[in-house]
Amino acid sequence: xxxxxxxxxxxxxxxxxxxxxxxxxxxxxxxxxxxxxxxxxxxxxxxxxxxxxxxxxxxxxxxxxxxxxxxxxxxxxxxxxxxxxxxxxxxxxxxxxxxxxxxxxxxxxxxxxxxxxxxxxxxxxxxxxxxxxxxxxxxxxxxxxxxxxxxxxxxxxxxxxxxxxxxxxxxxxxxxxxxxxxxxxxxxxxxxxxxx
Numbered sequence: 001x002x003x004x005x006x007x008x009x010x011x012x013x014x015x016x017x018x019x020x021x022x023x024x025x026x027x028x029x030x031x032x033x034x035x036x037x038x039x040x041x042x043x044x045x046x047x048x049x050x051x052x053x054x055x056x057x058x059x060x061x062x063x064x065x066x067x068x069x070x071x072x073x074x075x076x077x078x079x080x081x082x083x084x085x086x087x088x089x090x091x092x093x094x095x096x097x098x099x100x101x102x103x104x105x106x107x108x109x110x111x112x113x114x115x116x117x118x119x120x121x122x123x124x125x126x127x128x129x130x131x132x133x134x135x136x137x138x139x140x141x142x143x144x145x146x147x148x149x150x151x152x153x154x155x156x157x158x159x160x161x162x163x164x165x166x167x168x169x170x171x172x173x174x175x176x177x178x179x180x181x182x183x184x185x186x187x188x189x190x191x192x193x194x195x196x
Contacts, residue, residue, distance in 0.1 A: 006190060011071075015075070040088070082155075087156070099157075
């Protein structure tokens, strides 16, 4: 349905995430994957969704001069927010272990911001989901890191993987947001953009 409404638009997904790409396929959309490297550095004064908003918008900047009138560019960023601190992607095994130790037996927020940009329009939306982990043992954490290598995931875990199945006791908000994209919001925004 959405694909028909967007038939005169050209969607550009600027994400190397296989999970985000799959969400777009699941929506039945035709899209191009176009990647440009960006240093994901943000001002230290930013907090909560300000960080993911800033990074999603930052990722859109290298595309500005090449967008055509029928293009819709989608960029996105996900952070994990715990105790007034943003957890990004772990740099290595030790980093991943320390992140999961912090998340153990606590509730954190997963924040995903999505930036929609055309030649004449820009809008950034953010979704927040609360996730609660049980107490994770060191053995469970080490098993997960060794077998799943979650170095491309904010907070060092994927909810759809083993650690999510055995460790998550409660979730408030949209599940897909934790996987990497608030699909319900993206669908709504693309529907609105199809009319422009």
